[in-house]
Amino acid sequence: MTKLRIRIRRNRVAKSAEAMRRERNLAACAFVFTLILSATSVCAQLVPGSMDVRWDAGAPDCKANPQPPIQVHRYAPETFFLRQNLCVSFEGNFLYLLIGSHKALLIDSGAIRDPARMPVAKTVLDLLPARDDFKMPLLVVHTHGHTDHRDGDAQFASLANVQVAPYDLMGVQKFFGFPSSPMAWRTSIWANAWWT
Numbered sequence: 001m002t003k004l005r006i007r008i009r010r011n012r013v014a015k016s017a018e019a020m021r022r023e024r025n026l027a028a029c030a031f032v033f034t035l036i037l038s039a040t041s042v043c044a045q046l047v048p049g050s051m052d053v054r055w056d057a058g059a060p061d062c063k064a065n066p067q068p069p070i071q072v073h074r075y076a077p078e079t080f081f082l083r084q085n086l087c088v089s090f091e092g093n094f095l096y097l098l099i100g101s102h103k104a105l106l107i108d109s110g111a112i113r114d115p116a117r118m119p120v121a122k123t124v125l126d127l128l129p130a131r132d133d134f135k136m137p138l139l140v141v142h143t144h145g146h147t148d149h150r151d152g153d154a155q156f157a158s159l160a161n162v163q164v165a166p167y168d169l170m171g172v173q174k175f176f177g178f179p180s181s182p183m184a185w186r187t188s189i190w191a192n193a194w195w196t
Contacts, residue, residue: 049076058086069118072127080127084110088118091148097124099136104128106140109152109164121155135161142167 053073059065069088073081080097089111096107112118128135138161142150145167156162165175173180 047076047079049079051075053081055083055092056085058092062087070120070123072123082120082123084112084118084120088112089148093148095120095124095152097127099128102136104136104138106138108143108149109140109156111148111151113151113154115155118152119155120152121159125159137161138163140164 056067056071059067067085067087069085071083071085073083075081078099080099082095082097084091084093084095086092091111093108093110095110098105098107106124110118110120112120115121124138125135128138130136138156138159140153140156140162142165150167153164156164166172172178
């Protein structure tokens with residue numbers, strides 16, 4: 001083979017790897033878009049709640065001005081916003097706890113693994129109602145795979161009645177039973193109605 005043909009073949013391989021990466025990213029975007037469309041058509045109205053909250057802004061000297069590691073705001077009776085303290089995590093991540101009639105959903109588990117520094121699991125479990133002497137089942141999901149949105153997963157890993165969903169595309173597909181084709185997801189979501 002000539003050098004030109006070898007270079008063309010290498011470029012095709014590199015482009016196909018890039019195309020595969022783009023396809024995975026497109027699939028993830030399609031999944032999120034489908035969820036948003038599904039949610040807006042199921043619940044066309046915003047749930048009324050209170051945003052009467054002042055979020056902790058951290059402190060110039062965190063040791064001199066200690067604050068709780070997690071700030072909890074009850075937006076509505078079944079909806080909680082949790083914010084990680086800026087003195088513990090510079091990103092000050094928000095976590096969202098949605099409590100249904102039979103299950104609860106935590107969106108993101110935060111940036112800190114250590115429960116002594118950031119008691120995410122304890123805080124969330126304390127907010128969950130009890131059912132027959134057990135806490136309501138909880139599902140932990142992620143907005144995306146960055147570690148500051150999933151490092152708290154370790155706190156939930158061995159807890160009873162808690163499932164932690166994977167954060168990568170293939171893991172999410174398998175966990176929720178989504179088909180591998182992004183175009184088939186919308187049909188699958190509507191057909192299986194997994195959110196009920």
